[in-house]
């Protein structure tokens with residue numbers, strides 16, 4: 787069992803506060819981080835999966851990365867403007883790149899959070 791750094795009493799490894807002197811042994815958990823869009827970051831997201839989803843369905847990578855509304859908008863826009871070829875093509879490429887970037891940003895924030903709350 788570990789010891790309290792203040793009074794030297796033995797404490798349980800899971801103890802947040804030393805039962806003998808009341809010293810806080812662990813930092814209180816900080817709030818979950820938020821990304822640039824203000825959405826909560828709750829775990830890791832696979833960049834590869836975002837690209838794969840975006841490859842097969844326009845907007846799906848964005849939806850997976852948390853931008854559900856934008857993903858649906860891109861999908862609908864691509865269906866309506868499929869005859870232009872250029873619009874769906876641009877949204878397809880954008881969706882894969884952006885999905886990747888959003889997941890990467892998400893994971894950076896998540897790792898930072900884990901690091902702060904070890």
Ligand SMILES: [Zn+2]
Nearest residue numbers: 790793804807
């Ligand atoms: Zn103590």
